[in-house]
Amino acid sequence: MTSRAGKPDTPADIELRSILDTDTSTGFVMVSGAGSGKTTSIVKALDHLRKTRGPYLRQCAKKIACITYTEVAVSEIWGDVGNDPLFHVSTIHSFLWTAIKPFQVDIASWVGRRLDQKIVDTEEKVAAFTNRTHGKTRVQAAADIERYRAQKLEIASVDRFTYGVGSDYPKGILGHDDVIRLSTELIRSQPLIARVVGQKFPFVFVDESQDTAPDVVEALKAVSEALGPKFCLGFIGDPMQKIYTTGAGAIEPLPGWKSIEKPENFRCPVAVLNVINNIRLGGDGLTQTGGKTEFVGEDRKPVQGTAKLLVVPKDDRSGRLSAARQWLANQHADPLWLSNEPEADVKVLVIAHRMAASRLGFGGLYEAFHDKTSEGLKAGFDDGSHWSVQPFLKFLMPIVLANGANEQFEMMNLLRRFAPSLQREYARANALPTILKELDGRVKTLTEAFGANSTVAAFEALGHLRDGKMFRLDDRLLTAMAEHNATVPPTDSGDTAALQKLLHTPMKELWGYRTYIEEQSPFQTHQGVKGAEFSRVLTILDDEEGRHNQFSYGKLFGITPPSDTDESNRREGNETTFDRTRRLLYVCCSRAGKDLAVIFFADDPAAAHAAIADLGLFPPEDVHILAP
Numbered sequence: 001m002t003s004r005a006g007k008p009d010t011p012a013d014i015e016l017r018s019i020l021d022t023d024t025s026t027g028f029v030m031v032s033g034a035g036s037g038k039t040t041s042i043v044k045a046l047d048h049l050r051k052t053r054g055p056y057l058r059q060c061a062k063k064i065a066c067i068t069y070t071e072v073a074v075s076e077i078w079g080d081v082g083n084d085p086l087f088h089v090s091t092i093h094s095f096l097w098t099a100i101k102p103f104q105v106d107i108a109s110w111v112g113r114r115l116d117q118k119i120v121d122t123e124e125k126v127a128a129f130t131n132r133t134h135g136k137t138r139v140q141a142a143a144d145i146e147r148y149r150a151q152k153l154e155i156a157s158v159d160r161f162t163y164g165v166g167s168d169y170p171k172g173i174l175g176h177d178d179v180i181r182l183s184t185e186l187i188r189s190q191p192l193i194a195r196v197v198g199q200k201f202p203f204v205f206v207d208e209s210q211d212t213a214p215d216v217v218e219a220l221k222a223v224s225e226a227l228g229p230k231f232c233l234g235f236i237g238d239p240m241q242k243i244y245t246t247g248a249g250a251i252e253p254l255p256g257w258k259s260i261e262k263p264e265n266f267r268c269p270v271a272v273l274n275v276i277n278n279i280r281l282g283g284d285g286l287t288q289t290g291g292k293t294e295f296v297g298e299d300r301k302p303v304q305g306t307a308k309l310l311v312v313p314k315d316d317r318s319g320r321l322s323a324a325r326q327w328l329a330n331q332h333a334d335p336l337w338l339s340n341e342p343e344a345d346v347k348v349l350v351i352a353h354r355m356a357a358s359r360l361g362f363g364g365l366y367e368a369f370h371d372k373t374s375e376g377l378k379a380g381f382d383d384g385s386h387w388s389v390q391p392f393l394k395f396l397m398p399i400v401l402a403n404g405a406n407e408q409f410e411m412m413n414l415l416r417r418f419a420p421s422l423q424r425e426y427a428r429a430n431a432l433p434t435i436l437k438e439l440d441g442r443v444k445t446l447t448e449a450f451g452a453n454s455t456v457a458a459f460e461a462l463g464h465l466r467d468g469k470m471f472r473l474d475d476r477l478l479t480a481m482a483e484h485n486a487t488v489p490p491t492d493s494g495d496t497a498a499l500q501k502l503l504h505t506p507m508k509e510l511w512g513y514r515t516y517i518e519e520q521s522p523f524q525t526h527q528g529v530k531g532a533e534f535s536r537v538l539t540i541l542d543d544e545e546g547r548h549n550q551f552s553y554g555k556l557f558g559i560t561p562p563s564d565t566d567e568s569n570r571r572e573g574n575e576t577t578f579d580r581t582r583r584l585l586y587v588c589c590s591r592a593g594k595d596l597a598v599i600f601f602a603d604d605p606a607a608a609h610a611a612i613a614d615l616g617l618f619p620p621e622d623v624h625i626l627a628p
């Protein structure tokens, strides 16, 4: 076990151990705020169970399951428990599949029922078609029904179903969504299956329980109901940190379960802790105590930290952001606020990557690749692996940079690796010195014409690579180039349009995109930051650029009036924009281990300043207007 298990006990840890030691315990719910050390509590509980129950569980080939949200969290906890096979540490999908995969006959009949359902659903859709229904839609629906029928026959010869990326029933592959649907349905409808799952895993802990789907929560509760005290189920989470609309939020304990509170916060300094407690006051009111401490001489003392809210006008957003960082650097005499280097530990939190894209100057390109495009195209663009952007990221930009820095060796490496004109078949037939001279001239042109400030279209740059035999372009890219109309940019959306828009994109946008892909940027999304911790956190609140109507900081701060829908949601007790926005703000602000700054882009800075200072989330003296 690593240092997590060795951290000092909190009262919650002691209470949890006593629950685990009692043979009549059936379950518990631990609710605790940000930075309270939930993962530490889980690791300590696992360590305790290993000591008290390990030998018996091993003898009976039983395991203790710990389910968490991301692969990163899985590997962290795995490391903490020393990769001991007594524990099954995994994401929910992989846990449910491990639990359910022995029931192959039930799985096969579920897949058959699923196909029947798809046929019925499509037939109902067809029945609702009108005269105005498009011919293409009719043909598609008929083809779907045929395909489902054929698949029903094909699955009869599947020997064994496995878990894969996307469902392909005739090949016996079940994707993520099907694994969740199938396992939760089987566990809930067949008590025998529920009992077998619980007997194999007599202890199940679910971390980040607020973002676990309600069906999964119900399925695990069904195991608890089937086995009583022979099974102990624990949900550990924070309803205030629910990020996904599909999450269960607060978990209702079953009768007999214990509720554990863990009020400490070990991460945030005093100034930040006060702010996050204030944010929470308008939500569930949970108040955290303690805060980060450090040794001063022999004694542990609270860290004061800083928390400021800066109201800025909504004009030149990038300029305003730079000015705010400069202001923070001056105020705190801390030049690291200006640094984008990882060591500076500055994180700028934006509501969507769209916003990072527009800050880094590739907003148009981002929209093209995200506007009604396929998931594959979006994902390939987001991580830089798509074939259409590879010529830029892998070759053009590195060689321009190498040329600028006069790194001859690196330039030669890139050319040897990628340039078709240096491949053996071509180079043998031609004089090498001539080829090298030509390539040298072409690299110079690339540097001059397509550098970081170039407004020349990407189409021209690709043409230069193709004609100079510098990089082998994907056939699909060559086709798009052949169909390209340089004078008329496409107005529609989708994958084909995205490629055409890419060809129209000025090179400087692609350079901004490179900065993002190379993670030279300190930007991260509000949603993606869960579980993380940074010294300096700068949270940007900008309703316009977020384009999420689920969130509105203007409404939360009482600047934008609530809509009719907000009012009716509030009256009916539904989740509101206010609840969602408050939670997002809580998650972002609670990441700060030292200094927090929140920037609010306002239409009317003076009015916004007055409203925010009045709210009392931040001390009034820490709410500033940064205007010219």
Ligand SMILES: Nc1ncnc2c1ncn2[C@@H]1O[C@H](COP(=O)(O)OP(=O)(O)OP(=O)(O)O)[C@@H](O)[C@H]1O
Pocket: 007, 008, 009, 010, 033, 034, 035, 036, 037, 038, 039, 040, 041, 238, 241, 266, 267, 530, 531, 532, 590
């Ligand atoms: N019992 C403890 N004593 C001292 N420090 C602790 C203890 N438990 C956790 N910590 C420290 O508190 C910080 C927050 O811990 P952790 O990230 O596990 O909290 P969390 O509850 O999972 O946070 P969040 O919900 O915000 O993601 C870490 O730096 C961790 O080392």
